[in-house]
Amino acid sequence: MKVIELRMTVTSSNDRDAEELRSELKERGIFLVNLMSAPGSGKTTLLSRTITDLSGRAEIGVMEADIASDVDALRIAELGARSIQVHTDGMCHMDAGMTRAGLIEMEGERGIVFLENVGNLICPAEFDTGAHKNVMILSVPEGDDKPLKYPLMFRKSDALVITKTDAAPYFDFDTEAVKRRALALNPEIRIFPVSAKTGEGMEEWESWLLSEWEEWRNA
Amino acid sequence: MHELGIVKHVIKTLGDVAKENGVKRIGSVTLEVGEVSGVVIEQLVDCWNYFREKNELVKNAELTVETLEAVTFCTACEKTYRTVDHGRICPFCKSKETYLLRGNEFSIKQIEAELIDE
Ligand SMILES: Nc1nc2c(ncn2[C@@H]2O[C@H](COP(=O)(O)OP(=O)(O)OP(=O)(O)O)[C@@H](O)[C@H]2O)c(=O)[nH]1
Numbered sequence: 001m002k003v004i005e006l007r008m009t010v011t012s013s014n015d016r017d018a019e020e021l022r023s024e025l026k027e028r029g030i031f032l033v034n035l036m037s038a039p040g041s042g043k044t045t046l047l048s049r050t051i052t053d054l055s056g057r058a059e060i061g062v063m064e065a066d067i068a069s070d071v072d073a074l075r076i077a078e079l080g081a082r083s084i085q086v087h088t089d090g091m092c093h094m095d096a097g098m099t100r101a102g103l104i105e106m107e108g109e110r111g112i113v114f115l116e117n118v119g120n121l122i123c124p125a126e127f128d129t130g131a132h133k134n135v136m137i138l139s140v141p142e143g144d145d146k147p148l149k150y151p152l153m154f155r156k157s158d159a160l161v162i163t164k165t166d167a168a169p170y171f172d173f174d175t176e177a178v179k180r181r182a183l184a185l186n187p188e189i190r191i192f193p194v195s196a197k198t199g200e201g202m203e204e205w206e207s208w209l210l211s212e213w214e215e216w217r218n219a
Numbered sequence: 220m221h222e223l224g225i226v227k228h229v230i231k232t233l234g235d236v237a238k239e240n241g242v243k244r245i246g247s248v249t250l251e252v253g254e255v256s257g258v259v260i261e262q263l264v265d266c267w268n269y270f271r272e273k274n275e276l277v278k279n280a281e282l283t284v285e286t287l288e289a290v291t292f293c294t295a296c297e298k299t300y301r302t303v304d305h306g307r308i309c310p311f312c313k314s315k316e317t318y319l320l321r322g323n324e325f326s327i328k329q330i331e332a333e334l335i336d337e
Pocket residue numbers: 037038039040041042043044045046072119163164165166167194195196197198
């Protein structure tokens with residue numbers, strides 16, 4: 001028996017699959033955006049509004065990862081957008097292999113594809129899905145101390161969308177504190193407070209998305 | 220369940236390692252797990268024992284888990300302290316503006332292996 005020192009992260013095989021998927025998607029013309037959050041933070045509502053607002057300006061598809069149900073995929077399909085459902089069979093996150101398998105159904109699709117990851121703030125942050133951008137959603141009712149509790153997710157995200165800002169008067173939510181805490185963990189993170197209900201802040205988030213998509217296409 | 224996914228990834232990674240190093244069989248695997256990585260070690264071992272049966276490469280591999288200390292950093296006074304002793308509130312200045320510096324890692328430290336040309 002020979003001892004082999006490895007010191008590799010458990011996720012290294014996934015990291016490699018994710019890199020491969022990222023370049024494969026570049027060739028297929030799919031800009032993949034991974035959305036991560038706790039359950040019920042308003043992901044599907046944010047996506048629905050984004051799809052409607054950007055109709056004519058961007059082709060958007062959605063891949064819903066859910067432990068067992070189809071409800072979210074049906075909500076997206078009602079808007080006329082391409083939507084597929086991946087069941088994770090009890091797994092608490094999507095990995096690159098599962099994402100690739102789901103995307104086979106997006107054959108021929110080009111444009112932006114959102115992956116609505118499993119609602120959970122821990123595991124999805126640890127597994128690279130192969131997405132080009134990672135976006136975290138934090139809703140006002142969840143509280144402003146989340147960056148302190150789940151630092152990894154804030155570090156891994158390119159953007160933070162703070163949703164349900166219309167509910168701010170009913171919760172003790174200090175947006176400035178969240179910004180400060182998130183930026184301390186990740187100085188590059190872009191922060192967009194939005195309300196999908198009133199439309200407040202949606203434009204800033206949507207123009208960021210469009211400009212990142214454009215930059216990626218031209219890269 | 221988190222542990223299930225982790226064990227699947229460990230086994231997959233070990234498959235890659237075996238290919239690269241000409242490994243025939245693995246005799247033991249040592250994992251390093253941060254104190255606050257959220258992984259339940261007993262569950263991890265159970266999942267391991269369940270899955271290894273299905274895989275020739277790791278069928279006889281014993282799993283050892285080493286724990287790494289978790290350390291929190293306080294942004295208010297810039298001191299560090301042991302996370303499991305004090306949690307999120309800084310014991311020096313009582314600030315809540317703290318975050319985990321380390322302690323959530325999860326890595327495969329080493330394996331003992333029987334090589335193909337041995
Ligand atoms: N007030 C308010 N409510 C919102 C907003 N966005 C979403 N909601 C409500 O929040 C609830 C959850 O929204 P979803 O969009 O289903 O959240 P989700 O993150 O997709 O949920 P899961 O997929 O189940 O994890 C619904 O009742 C929405 O109507 C918002 O901007 N303001």
